[in-house]
Amino acid sequence: MVIVMKPNATQQQIDNISEYLKKLGLGVHISAGAEYTIIGIIGDKRLLGDTPIELMPGVEKTIPIAEPYKLVTKTFKPEPTVIEVRGHKIGGGSLTVIAGPCAVESEDQTLATAIAVKNAGAHMLRGGAYKPRTSPYSFQGLEEEGLKILAEARDATGLPIVSEVISPASLEISLKYLDIIQIGARNMQNFQLLREAGQARVPVILKRGISATIEEWLNAAEYIMSEGNYQIILCERGIRTFETATRNTLDISAVPVLKEQTHLPVIVDPSHGTGKRDLVIPMSLAAIAAGADGLIVEVHRDPLHALSDGPQSLAPDDFAELMKRVKILHNAMEHVNG
Ligand code: PEP
Ligand code: MN
Numbered sequence: 001m002v003i004v005m006k007p008n009a010t011q012q013q014i015d016n017i018s019e020y021l022k023k024l025g026l027g028v029h030i031s032a033g034a035e036y037t038i039i040g041i042i043g044d045k046r047l048l049g050d051t052p053i054e055l056m057p058g059v060e061k062t063i064p065i066a067e068p069y070k071l072v073t074k075t076f077k078p079e080p081t082v083i084e085v086r087g088h089k090i091g092g093g094s095l096t097v098i099a100g101p102c103a104v105e106s107e108d109q110t111l112a113t114a115i116a117v118k119n120a121g122a123h124m125l126r127g128g129a130y131k132p133r134t135s136p137y138s139f140q141g142l143e144e145e146g147l148k149i150l151a152e153a154r155d156a157t158g159l160p161i162v163s164e165v166i167s168p169a170s171l172e173i174s175l176k177y178l179d180i181i182q183i184g185a186r187n188m189q190n191f192q193l194l195r196e197a198g199q200a201r202v203p204v205i206l207k208r209g210i211s212a213t214i215e216e217w218l219n220a221a222e223y224i225m226s227e228g229n230y231q232i233i234l235c236e237r238g239i240r241t242f243e244t245a246t247r248n249t250l251d252i253s254a255v256p257v258l259k260e261q262t263h264l265p266v267i268v269d270p271s272h273g274t275g276k277r278d279l280v281i282p283m284s285l286a287a288i289a290a291g292a293d294g295l296i297v298e299v300h301r302d303p304l305h306a307l308s309d310g311p312q313s314l315a316p317d318d319f320a321e322l323m324k325r326v327k328i329l330h331n332a333m334e335h336v337n338g
Helices: 011-023 107-120 144-157 168-174 191-199 214-226 254-261 270-274 277-289 316-336
Strands: 002-005 027-032 037-042 059-063 083-085 088-090 096-100 124-126 161-165 180-183 204-207 232-236 266-268 294-298
Touching: 002 011, 011 027, 011 037, 088 096, 096 107, 096 316, 107 124, 107 144, 107 316, 124 144, 144 161, 144 168, 161 168, 168 191, 180 191, 191 214, 204 214, 214 232, 214 254, 232 254, 254 266, 266 277, 270 277, 270 294, 277 294, 277 316, 294 316
Parallel strands: 096 124, 096 294, 124 161, 161 180, 180 204, 204 232, 232 266, 266 294
Antiparallel strands: 002 037, 002 059, 027 037, 083 088
């Protein structure tokens, strides 16, 4: 349930209600909007008993939330969440493009790719240090060494760095280096990892599980938020369907569906979403046209020799072309949306 306070409710009235709820053993999340302050009640609603909350001073109304999740909903927080990373804003109408190799392979490869994507206008650098590979015999990533290389690339380019964590242990090490942690599709329902990411105070990119419904995905985000980390970026990266022409089926409709339901920023990964380099630009444009707040794109200085995901990686020139077109479309979207 959420409590919507009257526009003229005083801070004292808000504090009184919060204190009251806390005494009952409930958690409280306060969202102070431009017009209304919303108090979200976290915990078992039976603890409320017969409390007539509507009658408490300053309360406009209460709204029950039917969904199993609440902190992620727009009922709870109507304004879009904007996440600031080293001065760059993610969400709220700005464009965020995160680019870089699937995996950090070497210092040379990562630095060259970082400089190329920076010059093309990328806002952040990605690169996997811990790689969750389908086969145990595939390249598993450079682990902490890879994180150090990413941090060097940040020093060289100024780009904030994003990388995937695959376990509580890799999360702990990664927190020493990263600006944003990514939880990958294969771990979307690793609830222990979600909880630990919730205890961290860095933004989290939460990718959609390979066969996850939007409801399951939002519940996964709720796990992170319920631990107190409100900085989550949802990333649509394609789901498994009967279609074999593409690696996954990129569910572009997830973007407007999420925009209706949640205040969290939404980005799209056209690389894993399609598995094919030639489809990355068209699907990037489709994502931005559907209202995505940004993209995460795999770029390799030499895709033919990439240790992972070469077929879906863009060469630096293709990425520069992508940036050019995406920026034009993003600017035009302001006029389209009025
Ligand atoms: C990745 O971003 O490199 C990755 C492994 O993505 P996903 O979890 O979407 O498969
Ligand atoms: Mn990849």
